[in-house]
Amino acid sequence: MLNKKGPSACFANSLNRWYELIKKGDGELSKIKKAELREMLTKSEDSSDLVDYYILLCHRHDALFEEEVTDDLVKFLSRGSHDLLINFYYELFSGDYKFFNKNYFDAIEFYKRAERRLLSMSEDTIGTTKFADFHYKIGVSYYEIDQHVVSVTHVKQAKEIYEKDKNFILEAIQCSLVMGICLYDMGRYPDADSSLRSALTDALAFGYDKPTAKIYHNLGLIRWQEGLYVEAKELFLKAESFSWLKESPKGLQNLYMLSRVSYEMGDAEEGNRWYNLGSEMTERYDSEEFRIKLQILYCLYEEFSVENVLSYCDALREKNLWPDVAKIEKSIAAFFEKKGDISMSYTFLKRALYSREQIPKIREALG
Numbered sequence: 001m002l003n004k005k006g007p008s009a010c011f012a013n014s015l016n017r018w019y020e021l022i023k024k025g026d027g028e029l030s031k032i033k034k035a036e037l038r039e040m041l042t043k044s045e046d047s048s049d050l051v052d053y054y055i056l057l058c059h060r061h062d063a064l065f066e067e068e069v070t071d072d073l074v075k076f077l078s079r080g081s082h083d084l085l086i087n088f089y090y091e092l093f094s095g096d097y098k099f100f101n102k103n104y105f106d107a108i109e110f111y112k113r114a115e116r117r118l119l120s121m122s123e124d125t126i127g128t129t130k131f132a133d134f135h136y137k138i139g140v141s142y143y144e145i146d147q148h149v150v151s152v153t154h155v156k157q158a159k160e161i162y163e164k165d166k167n168f169i170l171e172a173i174q175c176s177l178v179m180g181i182c183l184y185d186m187g188r189y190p191d192a193d194s195s196l197r198s199a200l201t202d203a204l205a206f207g208y209d210k211p212t213a214k215i216y217h218n219l220g221l222i223r224w225q226e227g228l229y230v231e232a233k234e235l236f237l238k239a240e241s242f243s244w245l246k247e248s249p250k251g252l253q254n255l256y257m258l259s260r261v262s263y264e265m266g267d268a269e270e271g272n273r274w275y276n277l278g279s280e281m282t283e284r285y286d287s288e289e290f291r292i293k294l295q296i297l298y299c300l301y302e303e304f305s306v307e308n309v310l311s312y313c314d315a316l317r318e319k320n321l322w323p324d325v326a327k328i329e330k331s332i333a334a335f336f337e338k339k340g341d342i343s344m345s346y347t348f349l350k351r352a353l354y355s356r357e358q359i360p361k362i363r364e365a366l367g
Contacts, residue, residue, distance in 0.1 A: 008050060009100035011040060012093030015053055019090055022060055030061055049133070053089040056082055088117035095137065104144045111138040129168060132161035136171070140178060146323050146359050148182040155179050173199045173211050181218055185323070189222050196222075213242035217254050224257065229265045236261065249285040252278060256293055263301045271301060292316055296328065300335060306344065313351065326355035 018033040034057075041054060060082075095110035111134065118134055139154030159175035162168040176199035183192035196215050203212040220235030236258045245251040255278035263271035275294055282291040292312050299308040309332065316325045329352035336345035 009093075009096045011037075012050055012053070013097040014040070015050065015057060016090055016093055016097070019057055019060075019086065022057065022064060025064070027064070030064075034058065034061055049089065049130075050093075053086070053093065056086050056089070060086065084117055084121050088114055088121070091117060092134070092137070095141070099137070099141055099144075102144075104141050107141045108138060108145075111141060128161055129165065132158040132168070132171070134158075135161070136175060136178075143178065143182055143185075146185070148186045152179055152182045155182070169202065169206055170208055170211070173202050173206075173208060176202075177211055177214055177218070180215075184218060184222060184225075189225060193219065193222050209242055209244060213239045213245045214250075217257070220257065220261075224261055229261050233258065233261050233265070249281075249287060252281055252285065252287055252290040255281060256290055256297075259294065259297055263297060268301060271297070275302075289316070289319065289321065293324075293328070296332075300332070317355065322355050322358040326352050326359070329355055 014033075014037060018030065018037060021030045021033055037054060041051070091110050091114035095107045095114060098104070098107035098110060115134060115138070118131065135154040135158035139151045139158060142148075142151040142154065155175050155178045159172050159179070162172040162175060176195050180192045180195035180199065183189075183195060186192075196219050199211065200215045200219070202208075203215060216235050216239040220232045220239065223229075223235060224232035236254055239245060239254050240251075240258065245254060255274055259271050259274035259278055262268075262274055275297060278290065278294050281287075282294065292315050296309055296312045299305045299312065313325060313329055313332075316328070329348050333345045333348035333352060336342075336348060
């Protein structure tokens with residue numbers, strides 16, 4: 001949902017490895033790396049920040065290892081801001097790579113270092129949108145470790161900056177989407193709905209399909225939490241109507257929710273249909289997380305097995321997916337309560353409380 005692009009994160013990591021070679025003074029390996037990265041850059045569609053970082057490193061490489069240094073390069077390097085900018089990019093893209101690999105605590109630490117570099121430079125040197133980019137990235141990282149209040153604070157700052165420039169409408173929409181998701185996770189459903197509806201209006205007006213599908217999905221989650229299953233399913237189906245979602249691992253969450261809400265509505269045939277589509281997709285994208293989540297549904301609604309449900313919940317715990325596990329176990333407790341099995345409902349409610357208690361421990365680890 002909130003992940004960075006893999007190719008961009010990996011390319012950024014390669015640029016950082018090149019910078020380390022330059023700092024070591026390894027001219028031969030630096031030349032080889034420069035040629036490799038130039039070839040990679042011609043075949044990619046990476047962000048302007050990555051291109052800027054590449055150009056800065058080219059200048060640094062040429063100044064250290066090339067025999068002929070042009071007057072333009074000497075003039076450029078004499079400005080003094082290039083070192084700050086290079087080191088800012090190094091920390092920023094280190095954070096991106098850590099985020100890509102789901103090491104969110106490390107990502108936040110690198111982003112904090114990037115912020116210190118950022119505050120040393122003027123807006124004239126780097127432009128205001130880099131401040132927005134920073135706030136957005138660290139805000140999303142805080143979201144991933146359930147620090148929702150901190151996340152909303154940063155993403156709101158990013159949105160305010162993006163909204164001042166008509167070239168960043170998509171980025172402002174994405175900020176509203178992330179804020180809506182955070183507010184949803186905080187249980188502030190009316191506020192979440194308002195933020196998402198605002199994003200939806202702009203996304204539809206400007207024809208942005210990707211955020212539109214995500215917004216429909218998240219609005220569906222709100223209706224689902226409110227027990228409005230018919231409305232929720234209609235919104236999940238609207239999200240599913242976008243072809244890009246069917247060809248993306250992001251579509252797994254929507255298929256899972258279509259299966260879940262169908263089962264909860266008592267429509268086992270529809271629930272099973274979406275379960276099968278979701279299972280096919282988990283194989284295609286090798287998603288162990290959603291394979292487990294779908295199997296929990298199957299063991300509740302198709303081939304009933306409490307033992308297997310417990311085993312699959314434990315598997316999610318082993319992956320440290322505590323926020324998800326807490327919600328799933330709480331819903332299973334409600335499932336058994338509805339069936340009149342108070343003893344088993346109590347068992348899963350205790351598990352849900354334990355899982356919920358693990359979330360603050362994750363926060364404490366951040367310091």
